[in-house]
Amino acid sequence: MINVGIIGAGNIATKMAKTIKGVEKAVAYAIASRDGERALAFAEEYDFKKAYNSYDALVRDENIDLVYIATPHNFHYEHAKLALENGKHVLCEKTVTLNATQFKKLTAIAFERHLTFVEAIWTRFMPMHQQLKMLLDEGVIGEPQILYGNLSYYLEHVERMYDPNLAGGALLDLGVYPVHYALSLFGNDYQSIQSTMTKTELGVDRHTAITLQYPDGKIAQLMCSMNAFEQSSKILGTNGRIETTGIHHIEEIRVYDKDNHCTQVLTRPDDIGGFEFELAETIKMIEEQNIESDIVTHEDSLAVMNVLDTVRQQHHFVYPDEMDE
Numbered sequence: 001m002i003n004v005g006i007i008g009a010g011n012i013a014t015k016m017a018k019t020i021k022g023v024e025k026a027v028a029y030a031i032a033s034r035d036g037e038r039a040l041a042f043a044e045e046y047d048f049k050k051a052y053n054s055y056d057a058l059v060r061d062e063n064i065d066l067v068y069i070a071t072p073h074n075f076h077y078e079h080a081k082l083a084l085e086n087g088k089h090v091l092c093e094k095t096v097t098l099n100a101t102q103f104k105k106l107t108a109i110a111f112e113r114h115l116t117f118v119e120a121i122w123t124r125f126m127p128m129h130q131q132l133k134m135l136l137d138e139g140v141i142g143e144p145q146i147l148y149g150n151l152s153y154y155l156e157h158v159e160r161m162y163d164p165n166l167a168g169g170a171l172l173d174l175g176v177y178p179v180h181y182a183l184s185l186f187g188n189d190y191q192s193i194q195s196t197m198t199k200t201e202l203g204v205d206r207h208t209a210i211t212l213q214y215p216d217g218k219i220a221q222l223m224c225s226m227n228a229f230e231q232s233s234k235i236l237g238t239n240g241r242i243e244t245t246g247i248h249h250i251e252e253i254r255v256y257d258k259d260n261h262c263t264q265v266l267t268r269p270d271d272i273g274g275f276e277f278e279l280a281e282t283i284k285m286i287e288e289q290n291i292e293s294d295i296v297t298h299e300d301s302l303a304v305m306n307v308l309d310t311v312r313q314q315h316h317f318v319y320p321d322e323m324d325e
Contacts, residue, residue, distance in 0.1 A: 142239030
């Protein structure tokens with residue numbers, strides 16, 4: 001059995017707490033929040049054995065095997081580093097760090113300590129995403145040529161999204177999904193990146209559009225916004241196309257032939273929220289004493305971070321926490 005500790009007691013931690021109950025070999029062991037009363041209430045509601053009012057106390061607990069990082073993006077590096085340096089395996093929420101430099105520092109610690117370190121980009125671990133990759137590999141639409149991907153939500157009411165001190169903006173919160181999606185399906189070896197961005201008054205991005213061009217001519221066009229709504233993708237090939245409802249949690253995959261006839265429809269099977277697949281894979285990696293997953297390797301996560309870094313650099317978009325690096 002793998003004792004899981006969670007750093008952070010917000011909404012994303014709640015989803016993982018519910019998930020743990022449904023994953024074989026996972027034990028809801030400890031929760032940590034800087035608000036002790038919140039940690040106690042969380043532990044009681046989700047049957048965790050221990051509650052801590054500091055993250056240091058949680059990572060020093062010798063009974064914890066795996067730490068799930070559920071704090072805002074700007075804290076991921078600090079908290080993942082804390083866990084790794086205390087000998088804990090880590091499953092860290094997306095976006096895994098603020099930038100590629102931070103990510104490379106964490107992977108170096110993971111390799112030095114021989115600890116499992118996985119980015120919790122839940123979408124790439126899900127069966128529907130794996131089925132989509134299989135369809136492309138089987139050539140059902142011929143050679144893929146163009147990919148469109150958009151993940152946008154109305155998040156005007158979420159204060160955190162507008163706060164540069166909490167790594168706000170659409171790109172790291174939403175855009176990371178289409179970027180992971182595109183690189184997973186088209187590969188990490190893109191040739192060039194072009195982007196456009198609309199910023200808020202506080203300097204974070206409200207909308208971002210990214211175009212990746214590949215050496216063989218493939219193009220991926222990706223969008224994210226926190227002031228609009230869309231969750232879909234299209235992949236156009238030489239012999240048809242694939243459309244999906246959803247991009248980070250695919251509900252349906254539809255395959256069309258060259259004559260625009262729908263030839264296949266795949267519907268998402270029941271799950272317990274979607275986090276179970278990344279958690280089960282991380283536990284498997286721990287048991288096999290692997291540092292990274294074959295589903296999302298460290299190279300994969302680094303490639304995504306490099307895209308996000310490049311897009312921000314193109315628009316002089318720097319977070320306060322990066323200014324001290």
